[in-house]
Amino acid sequence: MSKTIEFIYDEKKYPLEVIRYVFYTLSDRFWVIINKTENKIKVSLEPITENSSDIKKIKKEIEEEFRHELIRQKIWNDNKDLREYLIQKAITYTPPAPKSSEDGLTPEEEKELEKLIKEVEEELSKEMNKEKKNDIKKTWEEKYGKK
Amino acid sequence: MTSKKPGKKNTAKNSLDLINIRWRKIKNKFIITNDFGYYLSLNQKEFNDLIYKNKVSEKLKEELISKGFIKTHMDFDDLFSRWKNSNSYLFWGPSLHILVTTLRCNHKCVYCQSQAVGISNDKTDMPTSIAKKSVDIAFYSTAPVLTFEFQGGEPLYNWETVSKAIKYIREKEKNSDKKINISIVSNFSVMDEKKAKFLMENEVSICTSLDGPEKLHNKNRIYTQANSYRETIKWLKYFNSMHDNQTNLSYRIFKPSALTTISCDSLKYHKEIIDEFVKNDLNTIFLRPLSPIGFAKKMWNKIGYDSKSFLKFYKDSLNYILSLNKKGIDIKEKTAIMLLNKILNAKDSGFVDLRCPCGAGIGQVAYNHNGDIYTCDEGRMVGWEGEDIFKIGTVKDSYKKIINSLTTRTCAITSNLENQFTCSRCAYRPYCGVCPVINYESQNDIWGNNLSSERCKIFMGIFDIIFELMEDPKNMEIFNSWVEDKKEITV
Numbered sequence: 001m002s003k004t005i006e007f008i009y010d011e012k013k014y015p016l017e018v019i020r021y022v023f024y025t026l027s028d029r030f031w032v033i034i035n036k037t038e039n040k041i042k043v044s045l046e047p048i049t050e051n052s053s054d055i056k057k058i059k060k061e062i063e064e065e066f067r068h069e070l071i072r073q074k075i076w077n078d079n080k081d082l083r084e085y086l087i088q089k090a091i092t093y094t095p096p097a098p099k100s101s102e103d104g105l106t107p108e109e110e111k112e113l114e115k116l117i118k119e120v121e122e123e124l125s126k127e128m129n130k131e132k133k134n135d136i137k138k139t140w141e142e143k144y145g146k147k
Numbered sequence: 148m149t150s151k152k153p154g155k156k157n158t159a160k161n162s163l164d165l166i167n168i169r170w171r172k173i174k175n176k177f178i179i180t181n182d183f184g185y186y187l188s189l190n191q192k193e194f195n196d197l198i199y200k201n202k203v204s205e206k207l208k209e210e211l212i213s214k215g216f217i218k219t220h221m222d223f224d225d226l227f228s229r230w231k232n233s234n235s236y237l238f239w240g241p242s243l244h245i246l247v248t249t250l251r252c253n254h255k256c257v258y259c260q261s262q263a264v265g266i267s268n269d270k271t272d273m274p275t276s277i278a279k280k281s282v283d284i285a286f287y288s289t290a291p292v293l294t295f296e297f298q299g300g301e302p303l304y305n306w307e308t309v310s311k312a313i314k315y316i317r318e319k320e321k322n323s324d325k326k327i328n329i330s331i332v333s334n335f336s337v338m339d340e341k342k343a344k345f346l347m348e349n350e351v352s353i354c355t356s357l358d359g360p361e362k363l364h365n366k367n368r369i370y371t372q373a374n375s376y377r378e379t380i381k382w383l384k385y386f387n388s389m390h391d392n393q394t395n396l397s398y399r400i401f402k403p404s405a406l407t408t409i410s411c412d413s414l415k416y417h418k419e420i421i422d423e424f425v426k427n428d429l430n431t432i433f434l435r436p437l438s439p440i441g442f443a444k445k446m447w448n449k450i451g452y453d454s455k456s457f458l459k460f461y462k463d464s465l466n467y468i469l470s471l472n473k474k475g476i477d478i479k480e481k482t483a484i485m486l487l488n489k490i491l492n493a494k495d496s497g498f499v500d501l502r503c504p505c506g507a508g509i510g511q512v513a514y515n516h517n518g519d520i521y522t523c524d525e526g527r528m529v530g531w532e533g534e535d536i537f538k539i540g541t542v543k544d545s546y547k548k549i550i551n552s553l554t555t556r557t558c559a560i561t562s563n564l565e566n567q568f569t570c571s572r573c574a575y576r577p578y579c580g581v582c583p584v585i586n587y588e589s590q591n592d593i594w595g596n597n598l599s600s601e602r603c604k605i606f607m608g609i610f611d612i613i614f615e616l617m618e619d620p621k622n623m624e625i626f627n628s629w630v631e632d633k634k635e636i637t638v
Contacts, residue, residue: 024568028598071198072572079167082218086166086226087182091237093227 005045005055007062014066016041018073022065026058163201163208164218170194171574173611176618183226184233184493184577185214188618233493233577236502236510240288240550243499243511245296245524246281246312248273249305250516253336255369256356257450258408258443263300272305273516278312280542281514286319287546294328294497298524303337310342313349330354332406335382336370343385347400353386355379357405357427359413359420367410379405380427387428406433409460411452417464425471425478433481434464436605440588441528454604462612469616472625479629486613487630489578494630499523501580501606505562508539508555518542520549522558525584537584558583561593569597575610 009019016034019041023032030045045058105113170179177194180186187210189197196203203211212220236242250271252263264271285293295316302309313329320327330352346353358364361376368375386403393400405427407413407420424432436457437443443450464480471478485496499506507522514520518541521527526537537558540549549555561583564570570581585602586595597603616622 021568021572025598028596075165075167079165079218083167083182087230089223090183090227090230090234093231095228096224 005058007043007045009041009043011036011039011041014041014070015073018066018069019043021073022062022069025065026061163197163203163211165197165201166216166218166221168216169572169574169576170198171611173615176615178574178614179216180574180577181214181216182577183215183229184489185216185229186490186574186614187211187214187216188614229493233489233495234503236495236499236506239290240546241285241506241508241510241512242288242290242292242497243294243296243506244281244285244288245298245511245513246273246278247298247300247513247515247524247527248278248302248308248312250300251304252300252334253370253372254301254334254375255371256408257367257369257446258410258437259441266304271300271516273308273514275308275311277514277516277518277542278308279315280518281520282312282316282319284514284520284542284546284549285512286323286325290325292326292328294330297329297331299332301334301337302331303333303342306342310345313345313351317349328352332356334368334370334375335378336373336375338378338382343382343389347386347389348398350398350401352401353403355383355403355405356408357383357423357429358407358410359416360423363413363416363419366412367408383427383429403429404431404433405429406435408435408437409457410437410450411456412450414452414456414460417460418467421464421467421471421478425476430477431479431481431484432468434461435482438525438585438588439601440525440585441532444588454601454608457605458608458612461609465612465616469622469625473621482609483613483626484629486578486610487626490613491627491630500582501578503562503564503576503580504559505580505582507537507558507562507583508550508552509559512539512549514542520544522554523584525582525588529584529588536587557593561586567594567597569603573607575607578610579606 016036019034023030023034023043023045026032026045029049030047033044033046035042035044166181168179168181170177175191177189177191178186179189179194179197189207193203193207197207197211208217211217215221215226249269250264251266251268252259253266254263282295285295295312297309297312299305309331316327316329329349331346332354335355356368357379358367361374364376364379365374370378383403383405386400390400390402405424407424413420420434421432437451439447439451461482465483468478468480485498485501488494488496489501495502499510502510507526511523512520513522513524513527515527515530519527519530519535519538520540520542521530522537522539529535529537537554539552539554560566562581564573564576564579564581567581570576570579573579581595581597581600582602583593583595586600587593589602590596590600613626617626
């Protein structure tokens with residue numbers, strides 16, 4: 001096969017960028033020439049070697065590539081700014097240090113400390129209760145002395 | 148997006164807000180990836196629903212959200228730390244420093260890339276002063292971990308420089324906060340107990356070449372003075388035994404490792420090659436394809452092969468390795484480990500060839516015997532052939548000048564995958580890399596054309612094989628065990 005194959009596209013339907021990407025995928029087998037006229041884009045394919053695939057197969061391949069590239073382009077355009085923002089943020093990202101209290105304690109240490117305080121408070125409370133119980137038995141004078 | 152039918156609630160409309168994704172079809176599955184290196188494997192229906200209908204099942208939606216594919220539900224801490232982890236090499240200077248201490252070698256390997264010369268030609272021996280200056284430059288690197296690799300020719304032929312450079316590195320290490328790794332690549336033919344003891348005492352990791360069973364090894368690695376295979380095995384056993392029996396030492400003895408270069412003669416013997424590694428107590432095998440550089444480029448018609456042949460070999464090999472693992476035999480493949488680390492753990496394995504941009508000058512530096520400095524060892528080989536386009540300076544230059552050289556910057560620009568037509572759209576973009584030197588050697592263009600690049604076809608094929616194997620939970624279990632809590636692999 002040594003014939004040149006030509007395709008003409010409406011630029012409104014197929015943006016130039018999409019056409020460029022689609023036909024780049026054939027550039028290992030064809031010389032690709034893209035010409036732009038008013039609203040029309042003409043693509044000429046010239047086989048690099050004699051034994052390139054048949055036209056039917058190539059047309060199918062191009063159709064499939066267009067289907068993917070159009071949607072890829074849409075997703076790409078929708079996300080261009082967001083992508084740049086995310087990568088910029090990722091480059092400057094510093095992982096958050098484990099949260100610590102004013103005393104410089106990690107959440108785990110704080111939890112442990114709270115547990116200890118609770119245990120001590122419970123012990124104290126028990127002791128206080130004991131003392132309170134004993135208090136009841138005491139007279140006014142025993143507790144506060146004589147007036 | 149589907150049109151709204153009267154009287155029915157349109158669940159598809161704006162139900163998903165996809166971030167930028169890339170995809171690739173492997174048989175009946177689609178692999179989709181994002182910039183953070185997360186991937187998902189979808190069947191045809193799921194893929195069509197996602198891409199064309201913008202509507203998926205709740206289960207898949209949850210998976211897409213958890214992996215950062217939906218822009219309205221992003222866990223920034225997870226995504227940013229994952230990105231930073233997998234691209235950690237961008238934040239410091241070159242970590243791999245290759246010292247070509249001599250080009251003298253007694254082997255005439257059929258695929259030799261290093262432009263070795265005869266053993267009497269000591270003009271290619273690196274003087275100790277140049278080795279020390281190379282080490283000084285390396286220590287200027289901002290990398291927290293430096294790996295010094297002594298190469299040749301056969302580096303042991305220039306033992307004086309090698310041993311003095313090792314001592315000098317260890318001395319400098321004492322006044323530095325860097326972690327230092329030292330390795331030597333030797334064919335063991337001139338190894339002796341004294342040298343071995345010195346290397347072990349200085350915690351030098353030993354790497355050799357083992358191409359398979361005796362017949363195949365000796366066919367690839369021609370050595371007329373003795374039997375290359377037997378020399379290799381003798382010293383592998385020695386270092387293995389020293390490693391296994393180390394007790395109460397003030398230094399660590401590393402397990403020796405071996406590289407395998409696959410020539411066209413190797414392609415028929417995947418089982419025999421792997422069995423040879425298992426037999427010699429080597430638990431990692433690195434199945435490397437030939438690169439069309441140096442002597443191998445000239446001999447390509449006799450020893451080369453196409454990507455299709457290598458990929459068949461690689462697939463058979465990996466399947467065989469997995470079958471051995473299922474029997475409880477501990478053997479892993481290094482390329483797979485490096486790629487799996489990237490895919491599963493978002494971890495850079497230190498393989499400078501598969502980075503974006505590639506490691507040329509910014510991840511690795513090669514110091515030639517005469518003091519010339521190159522982007523990498525491959526770039527040095529191109530220089531030896533007469534085209535010094537990958538030279539980035541000499542040991543007389545400052546670190547700043549070398550890193551900022553036009554060549555270093557050109558390599559970084561051309562190997563940035565965002566600038567590569569096909570790579571920027573490829574599903575494997577988060578895990579892959581291109582090599583300007585191989586592009587130049589094989590296509591006369593540092594940008595290269597990946598559509599016709601055999602290197603691209605090989606890596607694309609290896610990724611396909613790994614993703615396909617990952618579909619099987621039993622394989623996945625083995626793959627996970629290969630990359631769990633493993634130390635960084637430096638190649």
